[in-house]
Amino acid sequence: MIFVGGLPFSSNSSSSSSAPSSQSQPMNLLMALMEHPILVSASHSFKSIQERRVSASMDSDLTMSSNNPKYVYLFQREYATVDPALVHYVGTDEATTCVGLVIRNRENGMTSVAHMDSPKFVDIGIIQMLSLVVDHNSHADLDVHLVGGFEDVSPNHAKGICGPEGNERMDGYSFPLCTKIVETLQKRQENFHVQTLCVLGHNTKTDSQGNAYPIFSGFLVESSTGSLIPASFDRNSQCPDEIVRRLRVSASYEDPSWHGKLLDTYDTKTDRFIIAPCSWTICLVQIALSLQNLSDSEILSTCSTSPSAEGPDFVDNERRLWNYLIKHPDWKKTFPMRQPRVFERTADGGWKRADSQHLVKDIGYES
Template sequence: MIYVNGVHFLSDSSSLEGYDMVIALLEHPYLVSASRSLCAIPERKFSVSEESGSESSVQTKCVYVFQREYAIVDPALVEVVGTDEATTCVGIVIRNRKSGMTSIAHLDSPSVVDIGLSQMLSLVSDYDDNDDAILDVHLVGAFEDSAPQGNYDPGSDPYSEIEGYSLPLCIKIVQLLAEHKVTFQIQNFQVLKHNTRWDSEGNAYPIFHGLLVETSSGSAVPASFDRSTRCPDEIIRRIRLGASFEDPRWTGRLLEAYETQTDRFVITPFSWSMRQVRIASLMRHRSDKEILLTTSTSPSAEGPDFVDTQKRVWEYLIQHPDWREVFTAKLPRVFNRTANNNWVMSMEI
């Protein structure tokens, strides 16, 4: 069930389809006001250097998720959650008002929304004891990647007629939230036209690529992260995304690496194919423009480090073609948080 400003969103419009619900949410006065307020907040540039004056300083306890990942955090152990690099993707945070348990995911396709939402809710809402739980929801990302100057023309069937990636993803998310028995209070709906800016030539770009939410208060701000805070095990987790498309075990599922109870990251062994290595060998010689056009759903809207990140992933694959060299004895890669809230790889499981 979707609620906005304490009122059941579909109380007088239960016949709305997914597309119409998205449009109605975009036009809801409360969410329009929330979008304006969010746009007035300067984007928080989250980095180790800014978080700490020196290497010995204690940094913010943060959990970051990459594309198609999710994590559930305990507010007693983690201060903030975040994600960025979203263009046609959606960063979504679901927080239990009573317990403060917070779930974050980076959704990149309608195909992962069904199972993905169940994964996100597994420790946030206990169906046996918390049927009356109120879950606050923040969504940021998914700009207007196909609609000319923000004017939709959905046709008779939104799923078959709508071009682009952003709108079908938003439709799927909203439909599932509306159908669920849990109470979802949407606090921020910073997607599509609320998250789109236009240049003088009519090209669309995202206003924000990410968000950060405080687990204690539930407050959300637009955010971007640098390489020092997209951790731990950045490259391996990025490679895992590509490998997941070739592994049927991950079909329709979000990827997990963070352990809620232990506050550590555990990347279980996975393999990458020689096909991925061959692609890496070919792609690293292509121009930046070719890389963007080949690997991005929104080539003109990616961040400045997108191409460099792709090249670092490919270089790693070329230097480590055998996954068994990375997962010694086929054991997980375990990362524990230090006293200063950095991450260190552990030999213990």
């Protein structure tokens, strides 16, 4: 159930009740939350914070907890739960029509973050996020933040390797995703205290031509305090195993073991990245071959849910992903014996590749 300002939230007083109830109820809930004075004020406060650019070494403003701060970075459709005793920050970026969701246990500080890209992953995704945040019998108070998504217009996109599956939506991509998230939170038994709702209209700016853009596409959460900071990450800080993790987003659509699930990335108890295997077919490689000669503008219009709002690295990231697929058409070479790719924390807070074959028994992973 959703709480705002310490009180249970209900959208019964919403004025937009003329639509059929089965369709209007989730929409009314979202719009009523968007208009709540406490959450409007929280959005204004969040937007007043200067966005931080995170580099591999972390800037001095973000080293409040340690000279070598430990952080966990998430790509699209990934999630991770961090223990504040082991990790200082967890964050994500590159969210245009996607939404970053934070769920944090007030009592013990356990913090789960997900980069949601489609309504179809919300139900199971939230179950995954909660698995290490609350006990099955716990009624803990959970703080929730949503950042990302904007008032987008859905163009006629091809999905394939580039973007999420699903039918075209006249109401865009951000709105159905936000609606599904708040609907799912409201239906569950846990106590979700929404603290930040910087999405849709609260996260939209326009240029002189009237084109809409997200104000923020990413954030950091400080695990010890739960404070939220708008953030973006350079490529060197999007680690470990950047290109393989990007590839898994596209490949997982072909892999039935990932249907409806967020992608596993990080092991909470050992503070290691354990990147679960994901298979891809020759069809994905053929798509990469067909796309590699597209122009930059064609890549944006074909592969993005928000072509005018993407960051400057979007096209290059797509090309690097395709090049990897073309050079590594057999997924078994990336995940030998279908074992995970394991990365351990270094003394300076970074990551190094570990020998997964010697760690399989230790991490309890089964193929």
